Amino acid sequence: MTSFSHEPELKLDFATPNDARDISDIWYECFPEKFLKKMFPQIPAVQQWWDDANTFDMLNRPAAKYLKVTDLAANDGKGKIVGYAKWFVPVDGQKPDFESRFPPWAQDSNKELCERFFGHLMLERRKSLEERQHYYLDMLGTIPAYQRRGVGSMLVGWGTNLADRDGVEAYVEASDQGRAVYAKHGFQPLEPFTIPGEDFQVTCFLRPAPK
Numbered sequence: 001m002t003s004f005s006h007e008p009e010l011k012l013d014f015a016t017p018n019d020a021r022d023i024s025d026i027w028y029e030c031f032p033e034k035f036l037k038k039m040f041p042q043i044p045a046v047q048q049w050w051d052d053a054n055t056f057d058m059l060n061r062p063a064a065k066y067l068k069v070t071d072l073a074a075n076d077g078k079g080k081i082v083g084y085a086k087w088f089v090p091v092d093g094q095k096p097d098f099e100s101r102f103p104p105w106a107q108d109s110n111k112e113l114c115e116r117f118f119g120h121l122m123l124e125r126r127k128s129l130e131e132r133q134h135y136y137l138d139m140l141g142t143i144p145a146y147q148r149r150g151v152g153s154m155l156v157g158w159g160t161n162l163a164d165r166d167g168v169e170a171y172v173e174a175s176d177q178g179r180a181v182y183a184k185h186g187f188q189p190l191e192p193f194t195i196p197g198e199d200f201q202v203t204c205f206l207r208p209a210p211k
């Protein structure tokens with residue numbers, strides 16, 4: 001675990017459009033895998049696409065909840081965002097929306113691969129949940145220097161507490177690093193699957209509704 005010259009003071013808040021660039025920086029720092037970079041090369045146009053997509057969702061989609069954890073003591077007290085999550089939450093009177101996770105793909109992204117990858121994830125989620133309301137953890141990242149300090153748990157716990165309150169399930173497509181966090185928070189692994197045409201295995205986790 002990284003040691004700091006200050007004692008981190010972690011705070012959970014909703015993120016705002018002003019945080020969009022920090023959030024996409026964290027995404028690129030947390031997800032260095034070649035497969036993901038193949039879909040979303042880290043070039044200005046694609047990072048701008050992330051910023052715009054996240055900003056649009058923050059401003060226009062009541063189901064999309066962006067959370068950030070800030071170390072208030074970092075940068076000589078100026079603060080630094082060290083992790084974020086995007087949850088999709090149930091909205092009264094609306095069926096779960098499996099289709100519109102992302103806007104049209106960025107011009108310079110690998111659109112065919114994005115479509116194949118995220119299209120397959122969407123089909124699997126729909127197969128697991130059918131039309132049942134659920135909390136969906138769409139993104140989660142803690143920058144490496146702050147990992148294993150409870151940041152991920154703060155972000156996951158926000159959604160799982162609400163899922164319990166509402167008596168519904170929660171769902172996530174887990175990375176290898178994410179599995180332990182999800183298991184700790186009561187998620188259970190489903191059967192792994194491979195993305196068609198790719199050597200990339202995915203395990204989704206479902207968290208049952210409370211009895």
Ligand SMILES: CC(C)(COP(=O)(O)OP(=O)(O)OC[C@H]1O[C@@H](n2cnc3c(N)ncnc32)[C@H](O)[C@@H]1OP(=O)(O)O)[C@@H](O)C(=O)NCCC(=O)NCCS
Pocket residue numbers: 030031083139140141142143146147148149150151152153154172173174175176177178179180181182184
């Ligand atoms: C997954 C991730 C978000 C975890 O964030 P984090 O802030 O380190 O998580 P926490 O400190 O809250 O960890 C909570 C618990 O999860 C488990 N855990 C977390 N990281 C772990 C690891 N690398 N190995 C084993 N267990 C781990 C532990 O039980 C931990 O509790 P403990 O530290 O008290 O033992 C972070 O590793 C990350 O951003 N990874 C890269 C991006 C990614 O894979 N995101 C998930 C997408 S599905």
